[in-house]
Amino acid sequence: MISTDDYLYFAGRALDGMAGIVAGLGDELANSRPALPGANTPYALLTHCVGVVDYWAGVLVAGRPVVRDRDAEFTASGPVAPLLAEVVAVRERLAADVRAAEPQASLRAQPPGSFQGPARELNRGAALLHVYEELAQHHGQMEIMRDAILAQARP
Numbered sequence: 001m002i003s004t005d006d007y008l009y010f011a012g013r014a015l016d017g018m019a020g021i022v023a024g025l026g027d028e029l030a031n032s033r034p035a036l037p038g039a040n041t042p043y044a045l046l047t048h049c050v051g052v053v054d055y056w057a058g059v060l061v062a063g064r065p066v067v068r069d070r071d072a073e074f075t076a077s078g079p080v081a082p083l084l085a086e087v088v089a090v091r092e093r094l095a096a097d098v099r100a101a102e103p104q105a106s107l108r109a110q111p112p113g114s115f116q117g118p119a120r121e122l123n124r125g126a127a128l129l130h131v132y133e134e135l136a137q138h139h140g141q142m143e144i145m146r147d148a149i150l151a152q153a154r155p
Contacts, residue, residue: 004098007128012091014135015053018046019087021146022080031077034148040074042142042149046083047076050090052134055115061124062097063108070115098128 022030022042030043040048051073058064103125111117117130 007132008095008098011094011132011135014132014139015049015087015091017139018042018049018135018142019084021142022046023084025080025146025149027079029149029153030080032149032152034145035152036145036148039145039148041077042145043078043080043083044074044076045138045142045145046087048073049135049138050083050086053090053094053131056111056117056127056131056134057094057097060107060109060111060122060127061101064093064097094131101125101128103128 025032025042031041033039033041048070051068051070054064054066055068055070058066059068101124103123105124107122107124107127118126122130
């Protein structure tokens with residue numbers, strides 16, 4: 001179906017796009033919420049995406065132990081530089097996990113229902129597709145957040 005290199009290319013584009021937005025906003029604006037009901041900050045959303053990759057690809061596909069506090073991802077804040085370094089590291093982990101994946105094999109664990117994944121049983125390939133789904137949708141969401149934050153910041 002899709003090659004490992006193609007998958008990593010498109011997943012990487014989404015991660016790089018979000019990292020570029022956070023970097024471009026800088027420490028203050030990346031930690032700002034747009035004036036939209038229920039909006040997160042770009043920093044928190046990128047933190048969530050790192051958690052998504054580590055959990056779905058790392059735990060469920062590769063079987064790596066990962067400590068994740070999903071709720072805390074949405075309230076995360078801090079300086080941009082360490083988060084951008086973590087994005088580089090998660091891309092490397094994702095590449096290793098995807099290259100070693102057995103797409104048709106069963107997941108190594110079942111995700112908690114609170115993680116809001118697909119409402120059906122998945123194999124490892126489908127879990128990786130869910131990772132891409134999350135990255136792509138959150139990249140688009142972050143583009144809108146950036147535009148709203150920049151519009152608010154204008155005098």
